[in-house]
Amino acid sequence: MRIGELAKQSKLSIETLRYYEQAGLMDTPLRLENGYRDYTHASLTLLKFIKRAKQAGFSLKEIRSLISFREAKDQHTLDEVKTLGETKLAEIEAQILHLQTMHKELKSIVQACCGGTASAQDCVILSALEPKL
Amino acid sequence: MRIGELAKQSKLSIETLRYYEQAGLMDTPLRLENGYRDYTHASLTLLKFIKRAKQAGFSLKEIRSLISFREAKDQHTLDEVKTLGETKLAEIEAQILHLQTMHKELKSIVQACCGGTASAQDCVILSALEPKL
DNA sequence: CTTGACCCTAAAGCATACTATAGGGTTTAT
DNA sequence: ATAAACCCTATAGTATGCTTTAGGGTCAAG
Secondary structure, three states: OOHHHHHHHHOOOHHHHHHHHHOOOOOOOEEOOOOOEEOOHHHHHHHHHHHHHHHOOOOHHHHHHHHHHHHOHHHOEHHHHHHHHHHHHHHHHHHHHHHHHHHHHHHHHHHOOOOOOOEHHHOHHHHHHOOOO | OOHHHHHHHHOOOHHHHHHHHHOOOOOOOEEOOOOOEEOOHHHHHHHHHHHHHHHOOOOHHHHHHHHHHHHOHHHOEHHHHHHHHHHHHHHHHHHHHHHHHHHHHHHHHHHOOOOOOOEHHHOHHHHHHOOOO
């Protein structure tokens, strides 16, 4: 299958597929006589794997690790895979906490603002951002 | 005050200060005879404002808006400021939801892995990332 | 008078994940 | 034969918020 077909089936752009190849996520595929890339169904399966891993929050760099685990399962331990997952889980938790902190802070100051078309002269939001004396 | 002193007091790097100036967050300060930047206390107050806004989750671009509101309060309405805050709140909420979705998904597959030093041959994490047939 | 601390500019680099552009072959259909 | 649709490479651009580099003045102390 040529790149256009793989793009269609994977719902990724042709450019993204070439980018993934260059980024080391996919092996360089065989080439047809005219130089066109010639993919097999395995490429599609790999792309679906990549998409699911992305959905789960892994970066392309981390996905490279996941792919190498996947390609040589017997040379890796369950712990290696699980550690990657747990590390990512911890990162996501930290990000959520950070966002929740910001949200709480921002919500309290935004809610204090009555809004309206009056001048922002005495805006409590702007005041809240001023350094405390 | 020269830039080194302002950096110390604001706890930002000298480079960041010059970057903020170039990014339009701070006015170009007066210069001493030798060309050195000469800041006043107002610059420090502004930097603290910027830092608090960052803490609340605003991007530098949004902070530019906040600063222009702050500098000409009487030419803006409460609604303008409040809308900026509410939009940002909504963005943060969306990000939290997205992260929570990923977290839930990832947690369920990571927890299913028993770990250990056995080969990843039958790793449920890797399996979970494979496309379903 | 030189050393070290401080300041300057302009431009490039970093990380992430792509997207776009320029310039040029190939294949398919009419 | 020509136009549309497809493929190729290499390079640069996008967004964000800085940091780093290169190359070079300024100033106070010893």
